Amino acid sequence: AQRVTQPEKLLSVFKGAPVELKCNYSYSGSPELFWYVQYSRQRLQLLLRHISRESIKGFTADLNKGETSFHLKKPFAQEEDSAMYYCALYSGGYQKVTFGTGTKLQVIP
């Protein structure tokens, strides 16, 4: 069965500092990985997905199959980045997405 692990419930960084939100997954097949973000009082939004290899709002994430990781990174945190971040895995088949427990990013001004 697939599993997504986000070891940090809360990550606090100062504005301008680098950010790395950790995500590890467990899946026997070839996964599709995503990061979703949920700003305060707003809906879950897709931030980025590994297959597109894009950078959104300065965030990037690289899929490392050897380490089964998909860490989310940003070189310089902004206050508006404060939100809940969920790593998610799509395992194919019946289209369900498995979410991690989420990491709350708090950017301190």
Next chain:
Amino acid sequence: EPEVTQTPSHQVTQMGQEVILRCVPISNHLYFYWYRQILGQKVEFLVSFYNNEISEKSEIFDDQFSVERPDGSNFTLKIRSTKLEDSAMYFCASSDSRGQETQYFGPGTRLLVL
């Protein structure tokens, strides 16, 4: 930009009562999903729906739950006899193809069972 909408935003009900949570997916989407998030816990998959039938359901989605697409726009989740532990935020999502093409989430319905 089109969005998934959900009603009501909040619902309070007595244990044992039936509730229906409503969702309007994005109009050209074909795949529909329900997820729930108990306070302080992760988002959990409940069910996926395609072509007027359930594609997959989790172990959470027992006989108390049902989904329906009663018309061309709505997608509903019914809980027949609510339990205290059904209290959660329920998210509807839709996508226009396979899941890797992005699932668009609604704002959620917060259900409180007393």
